[in-house]
Amino acid sequence: MDALNLIAAVQALQPDAKVREQTDQPTLIVPAHALVALARQLRDDPTLRFDLLETHTAVDWLDEDRFELLYLLASVPLGHHLTLSVSIDRDEPVVPTLCEVYPIAQWLEREVYDMFGILYDNHPDLRRLFLEDDWVGFPLRKDYEDDFMLERPE
Amino acid sequence: MGVITDKLPGVLEPVPGGSVLLTAVDQLINWSRSNSLWPLTFGTSCCAIEVMMATGAARHDLARFGAEVARPSPRQADLLVIAGTIVKRMAPRLRTLYEQMAEPRYVMATGSCAICGGPFMYHSYTTVRGADEIIPVDVYVPGCPPRPEAFFYGLLTLQKMIKEGESIRHPGERRRPVLAALPEGMTLDDIRKEMQDLLSHDANVNMAAAVAEGARYSSELKDF
Ligand code: SF4
Numbered sequence: 001m002d003a004l005n006l007i008a009a010v011q012a013l014q015p016d017a018k019v020r021e022q023t024d025q026p027t028l029i030v031p032a033h034a035l036v037a038l039a040r041q042l043r044d045d046p047t048l049r050f051d052l053l054e055t056h057t058a059v060d061w062l063d064e065d066r067f068e069l070l071y072l073l074a075s076v077p078l079g080h081h082l083t084l085s086v087s088i089d090r091d092e093p094v095v096p097t098l099c100e101v102y103p104i105a106q107w108l109e110r111e112v113y114d115m116f117g118i119l120y121d122n123h124p125d126l127r128r129l130f131l132e133d134d135w136v137g138f139p140l141r142k143d144y145e146d147d148f149m150l151e152r153p154e
Numbered sequence: 155m156g157v158i159t160d161k162l163p164g165v166l167e168p169v170p171g172g173s174v175l176l177t178a179v180d181q182l183i184n185w186s187r188s189n190s191l192w193p194l195t196f197g198t199s200c201c202a203i204e205v206m207m208a209t210g211a212a213r214h215d216l217a218r219f220g221a222e223v224a225r226p227s228p229r230q231a232d233l234l235v236i237a238g239t240i241v242k243r244m245a246p247r248l249r250t251l252y253e254q255m256a257e258p259r260y261v262m263a264t265g266s267c268a269i270c271g272g273p274f275m276y277h278s279y280t281t282v283r284g285a286d287e288i289i290p291v292d293v294y295v296p297g298c299p300p301r302p303e304a305f306f307y308g309l310l311t312l313q314k315m316i317k318e319g320e321s322i323r324h325p326g327e328r329r330r331p332v333l334a335a336l337p338e339g340m341t342l343d344d345i346r347k348e349m350q351d352l353l354s355h356d357a358n359v360n361m362a363a364a365v366a367e368g369a370r371y372s373s374e375l376k377d378f
Pocket of ligand 1: 199200201202237238239264265266267268272273297298299300
């Protein structure tokens with residue numbers, strides 16, 4: 001399915017989803033509470049069949065005081081791609097987990113938790129993935145600092 | 155090998171002409187060591203693609219220098235090529251690998267990351283700023299990533315160092331080889347001028363404009 005049809009089809013499922021302009025891959029901004037239901041519909045709908053969560057990552061928009069969570073979905077049988085973008089409050093970074101829809105999300109969400117400290121509601125095993133268990137802080141947050149880091153000299 | 159290097163000096167030294175023979179044996183050993191450097195397959199990021207794959211493949215062909223027998227076990231390798239970023243969690247493993255290698259062992263640090271942390275030097279929570287913070291390094295090959303030619307230059311340098319350096323009497327001693335010096339009476343400015351002449355004559359480059367552009371670019375960089 002091409003990008004325009006894809007966006008129309010997804011918006012029919014979830015009218016709250018807004019299109020982000022000027023992206024390489026069709027991108028929809030969805031509210032956090034609608035995420036899991038929408039993902040399940042995307043996976044099960046016979047014309048969409050998004051059966052693969054390619055990757056999941058986050059962006060820390062420090063000045064706008066929000067985290068943007070990105071879910072890159074793909075359909076192997078139909079060969080199309082879609083990005084879902086969810087924005088959440090930086091002070092209260094809680095979002096429902098996608099584990100029940102895509103089991104791979106367990107690992108991806110653990111990584112994002114490790115780096116950004118996003119808390120996934122209902123995640124079965126939310127522990128650090130790469131860093132030591134006693135690590136303090138979340139290093140990919142823009143305001144992260146520790147003694148090891150070097151500042152670039154002016 | 156162990157028998158030769160341990161026993162030979164004691165046997166030969168007292169014999170008349172023994173030291174000369176010993177030097178000859180040294181040369182033979184160093185020659186064979188330098189031409190059969192077996193690298194350890196150890197790559198941690200992008201440089202590994204360059205160093206392990208491009209140099210080993212047909213176009214550049216590491217086998218020409220006798221260093222193509224990549225070993226997956228440190229116990230069989232002589233040369234540790236640090237190709238890639240070393241992070242805090244990798245550091246103890248790198249140390250272990252180095253310690254597991256048999257003497258004589260050589261270390262090459264290829265790429266800015268292995269030399270100083272490279273592009274991740276600042277604002278990184280985990281990148282070790284230079285592999286030589288963990289293990290001693292013999293040869294540094296700069297680049298991000300280095301070209302295979304640069305890697306070979308480093309390898310040849312290491313071979314030179316082995317040939318000039320160690321002897322049975324003083325195992326483990328390393329001597330830095332003299333690499334390259336500018337010929338007498340020549341300065342960097344001369345070379346620069348020669349390059350500019352070449353560019354303007356042979357490649358039709360408008361040198362004046364190019365220099366002005368370069369100056370503008372570097373001043374912009376400063377503002378940035
Ligand atoms: S020096 Fe450059 S190419 Fe090599 S590992 Fe570092 S970032 Fe990658």
